[in-house]
Amino acid sequence: MGVFESIGRGSVERLRGFHSWMSFLGETVVCAVTALIRPRQFRLRDCALAFQRSTFDGLPISTGIGFLLGVILAFQSAAALKQFGVEVYISDLLTIALFRELGPLVTAIILAGRSGSAFAAEIGVMKVDEELDALTTMGLPPVRFLVLPRVVAAMLAMPVLTIFAELAGLIGGAIVLDMMNVPNVVFWRHVTATANSFMILLGLAKGAVFGMLVGLIGCSSGMRASKTSDGVGTATTAAVVGGIIAIAVSDGLLAVLCYIWKI
Amino acid sequence: MENIIELEHVDAGYPGKVILRDVTFSVRRGEVFILLGGSGCGKTTVMHHLIGLNPVLAGRLTVAGLEWSRRTRAELFRKIGVMYQSGALFGSMTCLENVMLPMEEFTRLKGKDRREKAMALLNDVEMADAADRLPAEISGGMRKRAAIARAMALDPEVVFLDEPSAGLDPITSSALDDLILRLKNETGKTFVVVTHELPSIFKIGDRAAMFDKARSGMIALGSPQELRDWSDDPFVRKFFNRGESHG
Numbered sequence: 001m002g003v004f005e006s007i008g009r010g011s012v013e014r015l016r017g018f019h020s021w022m023s024f025l026g027e028t029v030v031c032a033v034t035a036l037i038r039p040r041q042f043r044l045r046d047c048a049l050a051f052q053r054s055t056f057d058g059l060p061i062s063t064g065i066g067f068l069l070g071v072i073l074a075f076q077s078a079a080a081l082k083q084f085g086v087e088v089y090i091s092d093l094l095t096i097a098l099f100r101e102l103g104p105l106v107t108a109i110i111l112a113g114r115s116g117s118a119f120a121a122e123i124g125v126m127k128v129d130e131e132l133d134a135l136t137t138m139g140l141p142p143v144r145f146l147v148l149p150r151v152v153a154a155m156l157a158m159p160v161l162t163i164f165a166e167l168a169g170l171i172g173g174a175i176v177l178d179m180m181n182v183p184n185v186v187f188w189r190h191v192t193a194t195a196n197s198f199m200i201l202l203g204l205a206k207g208a209v210f211g212m213l214v215g216l217i218g219c220s221s222g223m224r225a226s227k228t229s230d231g232v233g234t235a236t237t238a239a240v241v242g243g244i245i246a247i248a249v250s251d252g253l254l255a256v257l258c259y260i261w262k263i
Numbered sequence: 264m265e266n267i268i269e270l271e272h273v274d275a276g277y278p279g280k281v282i283l284r285d286v287t288f289s290v291r292r293g294e295v296f297i298l299l300g301g302s303g304c305g306k307t308t309v310m311h312h313l314i315g316l317n318p319v320l321a322g323r324l325t326v327a328g329l330e331w332s333r334r335t336r337a338e339l340f341r342k343i344g345v346m347y348q349s350g351a352l353f354g355s356m357t358c359l360e361n362v363m364l365p366m367e368e369f370t371r372l373k374g375k376d377r378r379e380k381a382m383a384l385l386n387d388v389e390m391a392d393a394a395d396r397l398p399a400e401i402s403g404g405m406r407k408r409a410a411i412a413r414a415m416a417l418d419p420e421v422v423f424l425d426e427p428s429a430g431l432d433p434i435t436s437s438a439l440d441d442l443i444l445r446l447k448n449e450t451g452k453t454f455v456v457v458t459h460e461l462p463s464i465f466k467i468g469d470r471a472a473m474f475d476k477a478r479s480g481m482i483a484l485g486s487p488q489e490l491r492d493w494s495d496d497p498f499v500r501k502f503f504n505r506g507e508s509h510g
Contacts, residue, residue, distance in 0.1 A: 046355075049355070126353075129349050129351055130347040130348065130349055130351040131351045131352075131353060131354075133316055133345075133347060133351065134345065134347055134351035134353075136316060136340075137314050137315065137316065137340055137343065137345045138340065138364070138365050138368075139337060139340035139341060139365075139368070139369065140364075140365075140368055
């Protein structure tokens with residue numbers, strides 16, 4: 001294959017991928033709007049099941065990682081702040097870092113690894129087993145039946161997981177500071193003085209956006225899985241990698257917007 | 264007898280890849296029509312055109328009075344029922360819930376009536392005892408029976424069965440053939456069956472269309488007995504003689 005031919009084929013492939021992604025996105029938006037107008041069309045039971053799997057089953061790992069994040073951040077920042085005798089400000093640093101940035105970011109990466117990949121695998125296996133074809137020929141759009149409940153579940157799961165991860169992170173920080181002779185009362189007084197409801201809501205809203213992206217990318221990877229033996233594996237990898245990239249890019253964009261809007 | 268499916272000079276395949284050219288045949292209302300051929304010859308591809316999964320590449324295709332187009336696709340889905348090779352039951356739902364699903368979405372039946380109708384369908388396919396079991400908890404043959412019940416849930420005009428005997432032992436396969444024949448006689452519905460199992464073809468098939476990969480087209484049309492006894496085509500003779508090309 002010549003250079004120009006391979007560039008051409010690659011470009012066409014990319015354009016096809018973009019076209020299929022945009023079609024998927026469009027169909028999802030249409031289904032979401034339709035579900036808002038006719039709530040009976042929304043598969044509440046499937047959404048509840050996906051929410052339970054994403055939230056309750058994912059809670060131990062996201063809380064555990066959140067706790068370790070708090071411990072690590074506290075230790076790392078203590079090394080610098082101790083030189084100035086202001087270890088107490090570690091609590092302020094932890095509060096801002098966890099609520100504004102690291103809480104939603106780390107939780108979303110965990111969600112991409114757990115639920116994004118699970119969505120891709122579930123839908124990919126359904127595709128291999130012809131269940132997507134069965135839905136189509138029954139006149140049930142797979143996007144309404146499979147994608148929308150999972151995306152909504154991921155969007156709702158993220159704020160719940162995030163708040164638990166943030167609290168666990170703060171507890172981790174409190175334990176470290178207690179070891180450095182900063183009393184817990186002082187730590188929590190600084191936390192409550194630094195945190196405000198806007199900051200917390202901003203972090204949770206970011207989490208919901210990340211959850212939506214993880215859900216969309218996980219489901220779209222599953223829907224586009226090839227019907228071969230390694231198709232589901234490839235889809236699962238694509239869901240995790242794509243999810244993490246989307247989280248990073250959207251986090252960057254949100255950071256720029258927050259800077260422009262001075263929030 | 265009235266034709267319920269008509270294909271006129273249809274090219275079957277996928278956009279950019281034609282597998283079978285110039286396919287022309289019709290299916291009569293109330294018969295069991297077999298799509299026949301060796302592995303990979305394109306018979307499932309033809310079925311995918313008939314059930315509206317793939318767009319027609321060329322020619323004219325009419326199913327239950329609807330000429331295939333993107334606009335008629337949704338209407339077509341209401342007139343057909345499909346049993347896929349693996350059964351394609353939804354794993355998170357019991358057999359009963361699987362059968363109730365199309366009714367839930369497309370009928371105004373109340374919960375109790377839906378349940379009663381679904382149980383009656385499962386009873387028809389001798390699956391009433393397994394109504395509350397998940398697909399993973401039942402055998403392949405039972406999954407296919409439940410899938411037939413689901414395919415008939417909306418009282419379709421045509422029922423498509425993709426390789427119903429695949430992966431089943433001869434006894435289960437024969438019992439499934441008996442079921443198809445019984446349903447055909449009791450309901451008068453049209454069945455289109457994709458298969459290459461010779462015993463099934465002779466037991467249930469009223470007529471068959473045979474496809475050949477090498478010639479990219481349909482090579483024979485008629486009753487299974489006619490194809491076996493009267494065809495001059497060497498491939499058809501070889502197929503019915505289980506690969507031995509004598510006579």
